[in-house]
Amino acid sequence: MDAAAWTPWAEVALQVPLAYARRGQTLAQAALAGAKRFVELRHYPARDVVDTRHATRAYYHAHDGATRWGPDQPPEHGHFHLFWDDPQPGTHVHLVALALDTRGQPLHWFTTNRWVTAGRWEPAAALIDRLPTFALHTRGRLAPLARWLTAMVHLFSDDLAALLQARDAALAPYTRHQRLEAVLEDRRIDILSHCSASLPARLQRLGLT
Template sequence: MRSAIAGDAEATLFALTERMASQGVSLVPRVVPPDSDFRQWDHYPEKDAVSPSNRSRWFYHAHPPEQREPGEHGHFHLFLPLAAFGGIEPLAIPEPRNKKGKSPAKVVHFIALSCDVQGIPTHWFTTNRWVTNEYFMPAAEIVERLDLFDVTDAPGDPLVNGWLTAVVALFREQISDLLRERDAALAGQSLDDRTLEILSSGPLEL
């Protein structure tokens, strides 16, 4: 089912941004409270924010300081459910166990959103398959399904869930272009090449 926000994404995004501003709490502090013991690599929220109705999901995390881009605090990873790709053969499947020894989630990563040390989103980027250990789908198939991303009913802060849903809907064309650039960068390359991590990126300009 197409996201209900997609039809009026711009108005929704700015309304939610204004509500956050009026409360004096921006996007990242709503996910990682300032008084919490923020640990690199940990997922925030711990078990990800997963929509019970369509299984779209997101999580926020940070790499060690030496692996971050200048001025970066962390980033959101956004996923569509594998079920949305019924009958489509993935370009690669996950390793049978993730870094914590658990079975990987049945998800398709489509974009990440980086945030600076003030917690302000700055730019999008795409990654190679090994980064998120996911079912890696062709860009064309993901683009056809971007309107399905909807985490408005996921547990947690409804302003964050609504904002992420709206920003994907509003910037759908830019995300689509970045996914196509991702596939072009991977042409003839290995999906498991550890030297190929970030494959495309572009600014988030509100």
């Protein structure tokens, strides 16, 4: 895909944070959906962002304090979890999570073991096949944020494909000695793979800067 094909996604990814900044907000503050306090483990918004047309959902939260991704990395403020919703009510499939730093800038993409978000498990190949159709739309104050998340998924689609493959590769050694179902519920195994979510670096790699 040539650089021009990425341009619409890049424009959304750049313009949405700029629009929030003009109103004195970061992406992280916008993700709290007007809440006055940021409480660990609580979903923001309370009922998630749900797109029934595209069968997707997302929420923002944090846990275990400010997570650090390495000695030279800034601390995490919180992260989005992105899902596919299955046709059957109450079921979902975790796609990926996106961490923001304390300035509200994208920090890392990461994948988790199934117990972290519950739901149904799909192998990497099935999720990668669905990546090109990912869309998250909503109305109201979080509509720009939903557009931004959609743009980020598409801009980083190659990285996310590799990330999902790394997720399954990380599980493989455990499944030699245990059933997959047991491994997916093992509380000692949480984050399975992660990679940078630096937008400037990604745009440079795509030839858009």
